[in-house]
Amino acid sequence: MLWVLAKRGLLNPGPPGKIVSQLATLKRWGFSVAGELRAAAERSPDQVAVIDPESSYTYAELWDRSERLALALRVRHGIGVGGRIGVLARNHSGMIAAMVAGCALGAEVVLLNPSLSAAAIDAVAHDQRIELVIADNDLMELIPGVPALNEVAVEKLVADTPPGKLSPPERAGRLIVLTSGTTAAPKGARRKTPGGLGPLASVLDRIPLKVGDRIFVAAPLFHTWGLAALQIALGLRATLVLQRRFEPLNTIAAVRDLGCQGLIAVPVMLQRLLEATPTPGVTPRVVAVSGSALPGGLATKFMDAYGDCLYNLYGSTEASWVSIATPEDMRHDPRTSGRPPLGTTVEIRSRSGQPLSTGQVGEIHVRNDMLFEGYTSNRETTPNGLLGTGDLGHFDDQGLLYVDGRADDMIISGGENVFPRPVEELISQLPQVREVAVVGVPDPEFGQRLAAYVVLHPGEHLDADAVREYVRHYLARFCVPRDVLFLRELPRTATGKVIPRLLR
Template identity: 40%
Template structure:
């Protein structure tokens, strides 16, 4: 665990990063003090909006399918929404839920919940009714904001849950619409809550029902983790393709608003539509999850060359591993702009790979930014220091959670939190994630991590997507099975794919079977659902 000297060094380093990035408006000390006071009043998400509005920032905050909203309008409308909710019986300390795509309704809900002092549970837009009901009951949700398209899902909630529509209508439950609620309400600043509002982010649910990872009040210095190795700056324009209800989108959205950027929100992801927005808005930043990036690159040069993306300085990707092949193809399509963040819902930020890191070692997770510390441990809890030695990844971060909402926690060693992944450092100190700890396959007494085999097959032009799992085998304990989605206009042969792996990796890493699918099962944030593939192999009673 970082000692006193390390913490002092982290604090000074974080302060320097924030000044360099423009988050601390030196030498305008008065603006800096006002921003700090606003964050103390309303928290790290709503506080900067209030500070920008009070300072008279004349800038567009968000652009969505309904048009533009300035920072002043965000401040005023969120104040009105707080008062409307209070008039509808929602008090500070209430637990609210939101199931919304990327648009102003979600943004206003997040801001108003923070100003009210409510706890907001950000639901996955891919939830079916049973999942929503289970999570809402566990988190004790008493009010729920949702998009019209999720009316059938929201209908499964108990009748005592107050319902609010982001916009649209729901004739079955008669939910109040946010636009109507705020009409006529006073828009001046609301009193700050006695206790800050908070967010509950949900884990990806790749192994079962998503768990709740609360995000309580954090130090403003924690923002430096995102700014240290990613050149986000004031006045930029960001296209938000990643869902804002999850850690990747929410973190970058919060940073963008704190910097006074303009965020262009894409309600539903469309690969060519994202590139078109980057070109039309002369965007500096594009935020995606890796599956989105894969689909953008797979558009090919003929489509991508139609759009002028020369102003794009940053592609920020996080949420799952990026293959070396995708790193190289992204650089070929957009230049040296890819920044890959590695972390998790629980630990937040672990490492960031810059374009320079990815040029040196495509596929690397990079290095820990300021205030973050990454260490590897073996199964006995002994720290691993030798390069190229695989161990379990543990992280110390000022944004790490304190435990799940159901009372459970992840393993901790020396104050560092487990990511659930295994990886290694190379001789240059770059981190590589080799796979999930529980994805390891033991075949014939040898340890195999699927990611290595998947990355190799991704390099083939006839393979669009691939996932490797272990299935029971009487002779070897487990054998590898690959699920492959063929690239458009390609018909890869299973024997050719197996021979390709055999020529490049050890014999025990060669899949014994290759199955071709139309698509791989993924959740709403693009994460692969290996359990669905495993269930396909499980005999039914």
């Protein structure tokens, strides 16, 4: 682990007094977002912590704002250890301050998804027993029946609260991330607080971000991947660059003008960047994606345009990370999900739980330092310390992991096991196709068949028979979609996952 931290600049020498203060803070506060921010403020108080279109704060200033907000929430709203607050916000400095304030009080902070309906947010708020919501001004209308503070109210609380010295809570605050809700109502997943620098080293083992980098985080902070980017940035005392909404041209301009060395995104954003500027004028050293499947064809196109800077983290809300594919891995085979990073164990197991050999397809199981602590509705168990991801996959003879699809996505068509993902990968390679989703649908003759939902590039034309003939040429007959439907866009979550139930 130490050689990874040294390579990324975390063991570089600095002023002895500040190093001692940083380590003492981590010992007292732990590795929550509150502890990491306070420790970074002790070590590098004048380093810019966050830049968004409305503001820019150093680490010392961001901690001061977070601490004042925490004190105000405790005194005026009774939030303390074990309390529950919700944060309903897009990417900006105020969202970070709200998360840190809650954790600094020992509260549980539920990260709410702005794309949910008012009814869904109301259901989540009651299910999670949220006492108070901190929300963006334009999202207040989504919060019926729960006490809430908008940005104006929060700013007044911060301004009216004098500086104070907040002590570490008796019990560390915790973050709760909602599952994507693509197949059912969102559930709250308790995020584990890191116990040290091991989780940071695991990710940095394969994604070469460094201390002091400027990192544009386009992935939403309320999602596991965006949250991970925040924690990585705090650990590296990096500068986060944020925008409330993802706009390809604004993202490219910010990366260029602010000299960002890193870009954290979700795969669908890569497609939008390529459409906006096929030949970019500036390329970050690291572009890291996660949150949904990365089509192999898109990975290749992106690296051809932006250079070999792309890293793909395969994980989930429950597992955090499973494997990471480097540019070298994806040049070898763009379909691969890479290799497990430092400190991560991955096994392929049969339905009966037996480990499978190289090349055999089974459920992917993982063990790492950041497996979730269970859903808020109940406690999960992880047999042998391994968590089943619900994904099916296999290792090749070079140790590269491949995800073959969700276990519940596989269909049986005429007695044959069929996975939608290879069909999606193939159709996405057609030059006319912008994006595609393939799912199983009932069929009276074969039991189930595939249906392909296709979005074309503007001005392009393609018919259903041409798509079916293309698949028939390269894959088995039972992989040929019975239905090919053309849509203007695919229904997606904020992190780019397709929502199959809305397709059907």
